[in-house]
């Protein structure tokens with residue numbers, strides 16, 4: 001709502017310049033984290049790499065009751081199991097008639113939805129009928145009750161009657177075997193409805209990717225006020241539900257210390273976790289107890305992204321563990337356990353972690369779930385937005401009808417801005433002028449795009 005505060009911005013910029021070269025490489029190993037002298041990926045390239053990594057993993061499939069398929073992606077095409085409608089159906093409440101009027105009204109009750117097969121009509125006969133009821137054989141039209149009059153035992157139409165009017169013929173929407181939706185379609189509430197209408201009790205889908213979250217740090221408190229240099233763990237409460245909203249299944253969140261036992265537990269998790277993706281927080285930089293890079297090296301992981309030219313969040317990383325050959329040999333995708341898993345290393349600073357979540361975790365998880373990439377869109381920004389000299393910035397914004405409005409409190413350690421935001425705006429290096437179109441990354445709760 002308020003344009004960026006300039007003093008705060010200056011501080012942010014000064015911090016952002018620490019240990020960077022104009023080429024976008026890290027000089028001192030924050031992102032390098034011991035790898036030393038690497039080049040950070042461009043922001044868009046990092047996202048593409050994450051999406052590509054996810055799309056290379058052989059998909060698993062499962063068969064689940066309809067309700068459990070919501071938010072997953074169809075692994076097989078949705079073919080109609082029946083004609084729809086499966087019988088000639090009245091589209092209106094009124095009268096089924098045979099031949100030209102006036103018609104003699106059939107004595108007794110009418111035909112209701114779900115009632116037994118009605119007796120055929122004879123020429124010149126009319127029977128009362130409800131919306132959704134089966135059309136009697138030999139009926140030629142349905143007349144809405146408001147378009148006719150009953151006089152004694154006779155029925156008179158107020159207007160011309162066209163053959164077939166207000167009859168939904170069997171198979172109007174589809175014939176049994178017709179392709180209703182291709183494989184890879186997202187199962188939305190509308191798809192659940194269609195599948196049920198077409199006769200399905202279960203669907204074959206790609207299961208949600210499984211994610212294990214490991215929160216690193218000795219300084220983290222799980223309750224109460226921060227004190228004596230300790231801070232509340234802001235990431236455990238945030239990441240599980242966030243990742244859930246991205247369409248993944250969180251198998252657990254564990255906190256690991258910065259001591260050798262924590263490093264050993266991290267290595268064990270990297271080697272043996274049954275999750276598709278491990279998401280770590282903290283320990284990505286070059287501090288004395290930053291374990292993530294050494295552990296990944298020890299585990300023989302392949303670093304796909306090692307630092308990204310984005311602020312905040314530049315030490316984020318993406319690694320791959322396991323043999324691609326083994327995974328690709330599972331040609332039917334039938335192995336219960338994936339032999340390939342990925343590690344997303346999020347920086348410990350909370351807004352930097354959000355940046356890593358949107359830059360690396362989201363595209364990776366979408367691809368692993370078989371979901372299409374989010375359509376890109378832009379909005380004009382309200383007010384000038386300062387840029388980093390070389391890196392992309394992600395800035396929390398509120399979305400109004402006309403503008404993306406930058407929010408204050410967007411420092412790497414702050415959640416105050418993003419907690420009030422609808423989205424993050426992607427600010428190119430050197431900044432944006434007021435009114436300039438910026439790419440917008442919706443936050444999952446604002447976009448309403450997830451069914452989880």
Ligand SMILES: Nc1nc2c(c(=O)[nH]1)N[C@H]1C(S)=C(S)[C@@H](COP(=O)(O)OP(=O)(O)OC[C@H]3O[C@@H](n4cnc5c(N)ncnc54)[C@H](O)[C@@H]3O)O[C@H]1N2
Pocket residue numbers: 018019028029030031215216217219220231232233234235236281282283284285286287290312313314315346347348349350352412
């Ligand atoms: N010499 C350099 N140091 C740092 C650089 C650099 O380039 N050179 N980059 C800075 C940047 S940028 C970031 S971002 C952080 C990333 O640090 P780590 O990923 O190693 O994270 P930690 O050191 O463990 O923690 C950083 C910061 O975040 C707080 N934190 C960690 N976890 C949580 C949590 N769950 N909830 C709340 N706060 C958390 C932690 O207390 C620290 O204050 O590195 C800079 N350093």
Ligand code: MOO
Pocket residue numbers: 016310311312313314315347349351352412413
């Ligand atoms: O700039 Mo760090 O990446 O504080 O977030």
